[in-house]
Every structure is written in structure tokens, then in C-alpha cells.
Amino acid sequence: MVLLNIPVDGIEFRAKLKIVNSGTVLQVGDSIARIHGLDKVMAGELVEFEEGTIGIALNLESNNVVVLMGDGLMIQEGSSIKATGKIAQISVSEAYLGCVINALAKPINGRGMFFSENKIYYLK
Secondary structure, three states, X not given: OEEEEEEEOXXXXXXXXXXXXXXXXXXXXXOEEEEEEOOOOOOOEEEEEOOOOEEEEOOOOOEEEEXXXXXXXXXXXXXXXXXXXXXXXXXXXXXXXXXXXXXXXXEOOXXXXXXXXXXXXXXX
């Protein structure tokens, strides 16, 4: 986040500027998307498509390959994609004991919460 102070005709304006690393989808199919752009994406970084699907950047060539972590049915050629700045990871804690989760640490056992050692845990 960059904060800019811009004087115009004696009046000072303040603006917050957020720099976003973005790209464009070239091709999508079979849970794989080929994208162009994202020049500063890291290997294993989570990326987000404009309709909300999350993916993982796999290679760092000019035309990147992204593995989709959702159905991606709404992703089309020309859709935008942005880097999140986060590397794919799942934290480890007691809260995950006995819970079935997907690769994005979201519960897939039909519940948003579960019980462990007489405690209730909520997954975020």
C-alpha cells in the first residue's frame, strides 16, 4: 500500500494506491489454466480468478500454468487473475484433528465446525 500526498492548486489530496500483480487467462480446461502476466508471481503462490476461484501458480515462465483449486466453471479466456502474495500452506493445530479438509483447509465433511476434546472449533 502506497500513500500519496498530491498538492493541486494549494489543496493537498491524499490517495492510497495498492499495486496488484494481475494477468489474463489464455486457456482453461481440465482444472488447468494457462495465463499471461503475473510477472512477479512466486512458485506455489495462491492466485485468485475474478469470479473467486483460487489456484496455485506452478511455473514461472511468461505463460504461467495455474492449477485450479475449485471447479472453475465460470473462468473463461480473457478473465482476469491476480496474485495474492500468499504461498499455499495449511497451518497445523489441534483444531484440525478429526476434521476432513480440502487442499485449501476448508471443511468438506459437511460442517463448518467440529468437536475435539470437549471443545468446539470453528474453521475460518
